[in-house]
Amino acid sequence: MSRGGGQTQVLVAEVVPSGRGAAAAPAFEAAPRIPLVKSARGEARIGDLVTVTVRGRGARVTAVHGPAGSPRAALRALLVAEGLDRPFPRAALEEAEAADPAAVPADRGRRDMRDQRVITIDPEGAKDHDDAIAVAPEPGGGVRLWVHIADVSRFVPAGGELDREAARRGNSVYVPGSVVPMLPPRLSTDLCSLRPDEDRAAVTAEMVVGPDGEVGEARFGRSMIRSDRRLTYGEVDHVLGGGGLGDATLEGEIRLAAEAARRLLEVRRRRGALEAHSGEPVVTFAGDRVASMRIEAQTPAHSLVEECMIAANEAVARYLIARNRATVFRHHEDPSGSRIELLYAQLDELDVATPPLPDGPLPGTARRAAAAAAAGAVARHLAAGGRGGDALWALVLRSLRQAYYSASEVGHSGLASAAYLHFTSPIRRYPDLLVHRALLDALGVGDPAPGPAELDAAADHCSDTERAAAVVERRADDICAAFLLMEVLAGRGWDEPVEARVTGLIDAGLFLTFDEVFTGFLPSRRLEDDHYRADPLGVALIGQGTGRRIRLGDTLGVRVARVQPLRGRIELEPQGTPIARRTPSSRERRRRAAARGR
Numbered sequence: 390m391s392r393g394g395g396q397t398q399v400l401v402a403e404v405v406p407s408g409r410g411a412a413a414a415p416a417f418e419a420a421p422r423i424p425l426v427k428s429a430r431g432e433a434r435i436g437d438l439v440t441v442t443v444r445g446r447g448a449r450v451t452a453v454h455g456p457a458g459s460p461r462a463a464l465r466a467l468l469v470a471e472g473l474d475r476p477f478p479r480a481a482l483e484e485a486e487a488a489d490p491a492a493v494p495a496d497r498g499r500r501d502m503r504d505q506r507v508i509t510i511d512p513e514g515a516k517d518h519d520d521a522i523a524v525a526p527e528p529g530g531g532v533r534l535w536v537h538i539a540d541v542s543r544f545v546p547a548g549g550e551l552d553r554e555a556a557r558r559g560n561s562v563y564v565p566g567s568v569v570p571m572l573p574p575r576l577s578t579d580l581c582s583l584r585p586d587e588d589r590a591a592v593t594a595e596m597v598v599g600p601d602g603e604v605g606e607a608r609f610g611r612s613m614i615r616s617d618r619r620l621t622y623g624e625v626d627h628v629l630g631g632g633g634l635g636d637a638t639l640e641g642e643i644r645l646a647a648e649a650a651r652r653l654l655e656v657r658r659r660r661g662a663l664e665a666h667s668g669e670p671v672v673t674f675a676g677d678r679v680a681s682m683r684i685e686a687q688t689p690a691h692s693l694v695e696e697c698m699i700a701a702n703e704a705v706a707r708y709l710i711a712r713n714r715a716t717v718f719r720h721h722e723d724p725s726g727s728r729i730e731l732l733y734a735q736l737d738e739l740d741v742a743t744p745p746l747p748d749g750p751l752p753g754t755a756r757r758a759a760a761a762a763a764a765g766a767v768a769r770h771l772a773a774g775g776r777g778g779d780a781l782w783a784l785v786l787r788s789l790r791q792a793y794y795s796a797s798e799v800g801h802s803g804l805a806s807a808a809y810l811h812f813t814s815p816i817r818r819y820p821d822l823l824v825h826r827a828l829l830d831a832l833g834v835g836d837p838a839p840g841p842a843e844l845d846a847a848a849d850h851c852s853d854t855e856r857a858a859a860v861v862e863r864r865a866d867d868i869c870a871a872f873l874l875m876e877v878l879a880g881r882g883w884d885e886p887v888e889a890r891v892t893g894l895i896d897a898g899l900f901l902t903f904d905e906v907f908t909g910f911l912p913s914r915r916l917e918d919d920h921y922r923a924d925p926l927g928v929a930l931i932g933q934g935t936g937r938r939i940r941l942g943d944t945l946g947v948r949v950a951r952v953q954p955l956r957g958r959i960e961l962e963p964q965g966t967p968i969a970r971r972t973p974s975s976r977e978r979r980r981r982a983a984a985r986g987r
Contacts, residue, residue, distance in 0.1 A: 398443040401470040403457045403955070404433050404450075413441045413448060416457070416955045417470050417864075423448045438466040438955075460679050460872040463955055464564050464865055471861050473562055473569045480550040485575040488544045493590045494613050496543070498834035502593070503615040506642065507537060509583055510620045510694050512671075512685075516568070518583045519816040521591070521616050522697050524646045530600040532649040536701035537614050539581040540590035541815035542825045545572070547836055556847060559854025561817035564865035565672035565679075570817070577816050585616045592825055594701040594812070602652030607704040611834055625690035647689060650696035657699070660805035661754075663761045665785050666768065670906060672869045679873040682906040698813040699804065705828055706808035710799065715841050716827035717820040717848045718810045720798035722790045723753040724760050732763055732788040735928050739777055739941060741770045757802050760788060777942035779902065780892045784928075784941075793852040794820050796844035820851050867908075867957025874907050874959060875952055883949060886964040891943045894930055896923045899939065901947060901961060909959030911947060916963060 402413035404425065411430060412422040416438055423441060429449040433439045440452035454469065455462025468474050477485075494501065509518045523535040545551045555571050562569040570577045583589050591614045597606040618639065628634060628643045658664075668684035702719075709716050724732075729751060736743050743766040746759060767781045789803065794811075801809035812828070815821040823844065829835025839847070878885075889909070893900035898912040913921045919932030921939070929940040939945070946964035953959075 396445055399451075400441055400443070401454070401466045402439060402441050404430065404435050404437050404439055406435055411435060413439065413450075416463075416466060425450065438462055440466075440469055457955060459677050460869055460954075461566060461674070461677050463868050463872070464566065467861065467865060467868065468562075468564065468569060471857075473861065477573050478550060478554060481554045482573055482575075484549055484551045485544070485573040488576065488580055490580055490588075490590070493540075493543060494588070496590075496611060496834075498832070499590070499611040499613055500593070502535075502537075502591075502612045503588060505535070505614065506638070507535075507583075507614050507616045508618050508620055508639070508642070509585070509616055510622065510625055510690060513621050513623065516578045516582070517570075517816050518616070518619065519581065520694075520698060520813050521583045521614065522646060522694075524642050524649060526645060527597055531605075532598045532645060532652075534596045534598055534646070534649050534697060534700065536594045536596070536697055536813070537583065537591040537612065538594070538701070538813050538821075538825075539583055539816055540592050540611060540825070541572070541576070541581050541822055542592075542829060542835065543590050543611075544576055544580055545822065547826060547839065551576075555819050555822065556850070559819050559851045560858055562858045562861055564862060565869050566674050571819065572816060581816050583614070583616050585619045588613060588615050592828065594704055596700060596704055598649045598652055598700070600652070602654075602656035604653075604700055604704055607708065609705065609708065609828060609832060611829065611832075622688060622690040622694075625693065626688050629689045629693075643693075646697065647693050650693040653696040653700050654692065657696075657805060661758050661761045662805040663757075663764050663785075663789075663803045664768070665764050665782050667779070667782055667786070670866045670870075672866070678876065679869050682870055682873050684905055699806075702810055702812050703806055703808060705812045705824060706799065706806075706810045709810075709824075709827055709831060710808055712831050714827050714831045714838070715796060715844055716810060716838070717794050717796055717823050717844055717851070718799045718808075719792060719801060719820070720795040721792040721801040721803050721809075722798075723756045723802045724789050726751045726756060728788045729756050729759045729763075731926070732760070732784060735784050735926050736763060736766065736781070738924075738926055738928050739781065740775065741766055741777070741781065753802075757805060760785070760802075761805070763788070778890060778892070780890070780941040783892065791856075794848035794855075796841060796848050818851070819847065823847060864957055868954060870906055870908070871952050871954040871957050871959060874949065875954060877904070878949060878952070886946045886948050888944050889947045889961070891939060891941050891945065894923055894927065894939075894941065899930060899945075901945060903947070907959060909947070909949065909961040911945070911961040911963065915950075915961075 401416050403416050404411050405414045411425045413425055414422045431450045433450045433453050436457050438454040438457050439450045441448050442451045454466040505523050507521045507523045509521045519539040521537040525533045527533050558571045561571045591612045593612040595608050596604045599605050628640050629647055668686040671683050671685045673681045733743050733746055744762050764785050799808050810824050811821045812824045815825050827838040830838040887903045889901035889903035891899050892902045898910055902908045919935045921930040921932055924931050929938045931938050947961040950962040951960040
């Protein structure tokens with residue numbers, strides 16, 4: 390993406406041959422090449438990714454990022470292209486370096502909890518640990534749950550250089566192998582990271598989860614903790630699957646935390662929370678190569694952590710609302726009635742048995758319940774061996790509105806929560822830091838919290854930076870997948886056909902996923918047996934002459950026609966006839982069944 394204004398333009402490009410010289414071909418967007426005279430190339434060579442500054446009619450290389458064939462160089466260049474390469478201002482770094490952890494234990498109101506058994510649970514290779522938990526059994530079958538969150542506000546005073554830079558960034562941005570942090574490493578991976586065997590300042594939410602899963606008691610405060618052990622999701626899943634870690638006490642606490650999480654989840658389900666199953670891509674590098682890529686599905690360990698964090702977020706929200714304290718909430722609106730009706734029609738067309746929708750306009754609670762019921766129907770359909778896979782979950786998710794930050798709207802439709810905010814990740818999300826300030830002010834142990842006008846502006850800005858980060862992170866994953874596919878094809882050959890599943894479609898063609906992690910596009914123009922158009926529901930391409938239907942969830946034999954690693958694009962071509970038979974629609978099948986019945 391180019392940046393700049395007026396007579397100056399800055400872009401990231403690949404240096405390519407051009408006649409007897411060279412040119413800068415924009416790396417991540419379709420745009421004309423820009424000639425580069427030899428004196429303007431500096432040390433850049435053909436095939437390098439570079440930053441080019443264009444003034445008037447002249448262009449000059451101002452930075453070299455590495456070979457275009459290097460995945461790591463491509464990711465670095467992507468961050469530059471998106472304007473995420475800005476270093477921390479010197480004043481912010483100096484403020485971070487001046488932070489004095491020795492003075493923390495003497496803070497007013499800080500509770501010494503360093504003798505408590507505390508654990509962190511994170512993905513393999515995580516660098517920042519902003520949350521930790523501890524549990525203990527309660528009389529009567531309850532579970533006392535402590536959620537400890539890094540006390541970032543202790544080291545980031547409101548209005549200082551660190552605060553201004555964190556507010557500008559809004560959040561950390563994660564791409565495979567690296568992160569653009571919201572806070573300097575001195576804080577994000579050191580003083581504010583709850584590392585094992587080190588004293589750390591925290592803000593603690595202490596809750597009692599009853600036998601019925603309801604949180605009946607909650608209190609909050611500043612604390613001093615010392616994490617006993619860092620666990621990975623894999624280790625926790627090992628224990629929950631019946632294995633051991635050589636520490637019977639620790640294993641018992643993991644199981645007790647899992648029981649508390651199970652109860653919390655059951656309450657959310659009874660409230661009508663929506664459960665949509667999706668995984669996150671995990672990329673592994675070997676030197677400068679993408680060695681592997683997999684989709685990490687939700688496991689019991691993920692659920693354990695998620696339910697504990699949701700409970701803490703809700704408890705803090707209820708506390709602040711009860712005291713009429715302004716803060717930034719996480720708002721998720723109920724889906725619209727038209728989107729729910731479309732979702733049910735789409736699922737019906739794809740043979741997913743859904744409960745009937747009530748007649749007439751649906752109120753908000755009914756729309757929320759209908760979305761949750763649709764998700765449950767998809768889960769049952771797939772568990773019974775039905776077709777569709779991730780394409781069905783994508784339909785459910787597209788029927789929902791996008792969550793955002795708000796200083797006034799408090800409900801969260803997807804979680805069926807009347808009061809929700811983000812409290813648990815102040816290292817990487819600025820709204821969480823604002824929530825900490827509001828909570829500590831309400832407790833009488835912190836500085837004055839920001840007012841409504843500042844919160845409104847911060848909520849809007851952080852919603853924007855979150856959406857922008859999500860786009861960059863998806864592009865980074867696509868780039869890594871394309872680089873990996875190039876290696877795979879070099880080994881098995883470009884002519885080798887693969888079975889791919891239709892996971893999306895538009896008039897122009899089909900999106901197909903194969904080998905779990907690769908998604909390519911098959912243009913309609915390559916389906917030479919007919920002219921295909923999308924049906925009105927957007928769940929099938931229909932041949933205008935033959936009536937053939939290619940539906941979401943169908944599998945096709947395809948070959949890879951082209952890969953553009955820097956753009957993360959994979960183009961496919963069909964292997965033979967796209968579908969050998971005409972697939973009747975669900976309505977046609979019902980008509981035939983009715984006719985047989987008569």
